[in-house]
Each structure stands twice: as C-alpha cells, then as structure tokens.
Amino acid sequence: MKSNLVDNLEIPPSGARGLKLLIITYYWPPAGGPGVQRWLKFVKYLPDFGVQPIVFIPENPTYPIVDENLIHEVSNKVIILKHKIFEPYQLASFLSKNKTKKISSGIIPNQKKQSFLDKAFLWIRGNLFIPDARVFWVKPSVEFLENYIKENEIDTIVTSGPPHSLHLIGLELKQKLNLKWFADFRDPWTTIGYHKSLRLSNYAAKKHKSLEYKVLNSADTIIVTSNTTKTEFQAITTKPIEVITNGYDTENVAKQTLDTKFTLAHIGSFLSERNPKLLWEGLVELIHEVPDFKTHLEIKLIGAVSQEVLETISQFDLNPYLNNLGYVSHSEAIAHQRKSQVLLLIEINSEDTKSIIPGKLFEYMVSGRPIVAIGPKGSDFAEIITTTNTGVFFDYSEKMKLKSVLLGYYNQYLEGRLQSNAVGLQQYSRKSLTKKLVQLLTSNL
Numbered sequence: 001m002k003s004n005l006v007d008n009l010e011i012p013p014s015g016a017r018g019l020k021l022l023i024i025t026y027y028w029p030p031a032g033g034p035g036v037q038r039w040l041k042f043v044k045y046l047p048d049f050g051v052q053p054i055v056f057i058p059e060n061p062t063y064p065i066v067d068e069n070l071i072h073e074v075s076n077k078v079i080i081l082k083h084k085i086f087e088p089y090q091l092a093s094f095l096s097k098n099k100t101k102k103i104s105s106g107i108i109p110n111q112k113k114q115s116f117l118d119k120a121f122l123w124i125r126g127n128l129f130i131p132d133a134r135v136f137w138v139k140p141s142v143e144f145l146e147n148y149i150k151e152n153e154i155d156t157i158v159t160s161g162p163p164h165s166l167h168l169i170g171l172e173l174k175q176k177l178n179l180k181w182f183a184d185f186r187d188p189w190t191t192i193g194y195h196k197s198l199r200l201s202n203y204a205a206k207k208h209k210s211l212e213y214k215v216l217n218s219a220d221t222i223i224v225t226s227n228t229t230k231t232e233f234q235a236i237t238t239k240p241i242e243v244i245t246n247g248y249d250t251e252n253v254a255k256q257t258l259d260t261k262f263t264l265a266h267i268g269s270f271l272s273e274r275n276p277k278l279l280w281e282g283l284v285e286l287i288h289e290v291p292d293f294k295t296h297l298e299i300k301l302i303g304a305v306s307q308e309v310l311e312t313i314s315q316f317d318l319n320p321y322l323n324n325l326g327y328v329s330h331s332e333a334i335a336h337q338r339k340s341q342v343l344l345l346i347e348i349n350s351e352d353t354k355s356i357i358p359g360k361l362f363e364y365m366v367s368g369r370p371i372v373a374i375g376p377k378g379s380d381f382a383e384i385i386t387t388t389n390t391g392v393f394f395d396y397s398e399k400m401k402l403k404s405v406l407l408g409y410y411n412q413y414l415e416g417r418l419q420s421n422a423v424g425l426q427q428y429s430r431k432s433l434t435k436k437l438v439q440l441l442t443s444n445l
Helices: 004-009 034-049 068-073 088-092 097-104 116-127 135-152 165-177 193-198 202-218 227-234 277-289 307-315 330-339 360-365 380-388 399-414 430-441
Strands: 019-024 051-058 079-083 156-161 180-185 221-224 241-243 262-267 297-302 322-326 342-346 371-374 391-394
Touching: 019 034, 019 135, 019 165, 034 051, 034 068, 034 430, 051 135, 068 330, 079 135, 116 193, 116 202, 135 165, 156 165, 165 180, 165 202, 180 202, 221 227, 221 430, 227 241, 262 330, 277 297, 277 307, 277 371, 277 399, 297 330, 330 360, 342 360, 360 371, 360 380, 371 380, 371 399, 380 391, 391 399
Parallel strands: 019 051, 019 156, 051 079, 156 180, 180 221, 221 241, 262 297, 262 342, 297 322, 342 371, 371 391
Antiparallel strands: none
C-alpha cells in the first residue's frame, strides 16, 4: 500500500499537464559515471507529473566512461533527438588515448609530475576550446533545434552542464526564440576544482568569466546542486537561483551479503588532489596499534584511480590491503555500496570544493553502510551527512578523530553490528526531487 506522500507525488503540479520540456545534455546512456545520473533520473519521473521529456544529445559522442547497462534505465516515454558532434578528443586520442581519456574525465596529473605532453594537452584544452572541447557542437545544435522548437511548439528548455558549452546553446536559443530557459549547473563553472589546472592565459580566463556572466544573466532561472554554489552565483547575477540536489533512486539490486573483511570502499573517480594522507597515516597507525586489525583490513577502490593515489598507498606500505577493482557498471557499484563495511567519500581540500556534493553521496546514504567523509571545513555535504545520521565528516586536520571513529567502526564490525541508522532521507529521493523540479518549471505558467 502506497503512503500518502507517494500518492501526492504522483499528482502533477498545476500547469504541468501537457508541458513539453526540451533537455539539452551531453551525458546520456551509454555514458557511465556520475554526470549521466541526474537527468536520466529526472526523465524517468517527469511523465508521472504530466511533463513530456525531449532529450537532445550528441549522435557520436566520445564518452570517457561507458556503461551499456544504463541504456535499460532510459524511460520509454522520452523522445530522443540526436545531432552529430565534432569531438577534438577523438583527434587527440591518436597522440595519447590514455591521457586524453583521463583529462576528458577530469583526472589531471599532479602539477609537479606533469610531462610535456600533459602540459600541452592541458594548455590546448584550456585555451583553444573555451569553455570546453564540446564548443563545436553549439552552432549546429542551435540551427537544428531552432527548427525543431518552432515545429513542435516548445517553449521551455533546460541546459545541463558541464560541459558548459551546452549553456551556450541555451543562450543562443533564448536570444533567437525568447524561450523559458533553465540553466542547470551540476558543477560550478570557473570555481570548479580542475579549472585552475588548465594553464589558462589571461585572455582565456577572462573569456570563461565573460561567458559565465552572460549565461547567468540571460537564463530565466539558474538551478544548482548546493547552497555554496548558489551563494557564489548570487554575487554574479540577480536572476532566481534554486537548489535541487542530486538524490537516490530505488535500485533493483539483490540483497547483499556483507564483506567478510573490514572493507573501506571508495567508489568513483579518485583524483590526485583527493589523496587523503591523513587516512593512509591513520590506517598505518591502527595496523601497528590494534591487534589483528591488519588481518581484517581491505581498502577497496572502485572506479578510475590516479597514479598519484596508488603511489601514495604504496609509499605507506598499504598495498597488501589494496583491492583495486577499476571501473564497474552502475549496478555493480550499487551492490558494492551495500556490501562494503564502510564507505569512503573524499573531496579535495580547497575552498573551491566546498560547494561540491558528490552524486554518490545520496546512494551511499541509502546503502545502510556508515560513511567516512573527508573534505574541506565547511563543506555542504558535511551538513547533509550530519543531519541524516549517515556517517561522520572530517576535515583534513582531524586525523586523531578519524582514527577514533575508524576504530569504533572496526569494533562494531567485530561484534557484527556495524550499520548506519539514517533519518530524513525521503527528501532526497529522485521522485521527490523531480516534483520539486516540475513545480519550478511551471511556477510562472
């Protein structure tokens, strides 16, 4: 029997019935990774609220991560539009396929260890392709969509970035057709962590700022995923800014048996700048201080891991405890979340990353497993973890506190009672968030 809350969610907000929503996004199945999840899930639930989703995607994209299983999650009620894209990464891959794949997925080598080729790729990426390497898709997409929008009487569009080139498609369509335009920022633009690593010239840096200003002051409404990003953007624009976080969905994953080892699992890209030396130091100390800790410990890494992180693990003599599984499908990742003993969530120690709320956080929160989160003091995701009672947050100065919590979790593991006891998660369900989105879309209809 459905709860009243779910029943209410299925009633389309006033004005939603019959709304055609054009969604312009780069990441779509078979793309893997976190970038695809947000709009894949919105599209899944939009028809429940009377909205017809129309998704515009590239016909021949270069995705750094592919997950064919996600194709089966695409709603059968969505209309898919495709148009060819010229991808510079396809040409760059002839020089170095591995480096191109890493840079396109946001994995940038430590500045002190960058080769000449690394530096060249970063300079080209940052200075010749502004705002990003998908900028060549803007003009042909505008030409294609202008006709489609007129023929199909569409008056509301959403652009999702990064890549932020897609917001330039929205900008031109807004100028040509005076549509209702929502610019959705899954991540910030000029304050995102890797932006400073792109070796930008003064001209390129100013160009990024100029384009960011134009988008933020031309869209009818800005959608962001964190309060910190909202505050940052409020210094640039007076346009309405709404926070709609990422969330969790009901996943069809069989009940998992917990790992027999005391597994600390990190799921997702493990970038060089996220390298948590306080964690490695704490684990080494626990190995020496706590009898039998080393016989139970397993560090489980799932997803792309930077060479710097692997080298640091080796330097701390933690390789005997390392299980580096590489990239797995989204469904496999969900299974690992539910059977690992502890889940690691690590963000770069920088002012620029306080606004980042990793999408996997919400999947972590409904896994039933405790989260050990490390990030800069004042991070937006720290408050979410605390208020939902799903784990413990540490800043990079709190090694002793981290060790104490890990030891407490280890003792609970030995006693067979390690789990999280989450509260207040319903607000982060994908269906609840889609209702909030539809209310925003139709607020002025």
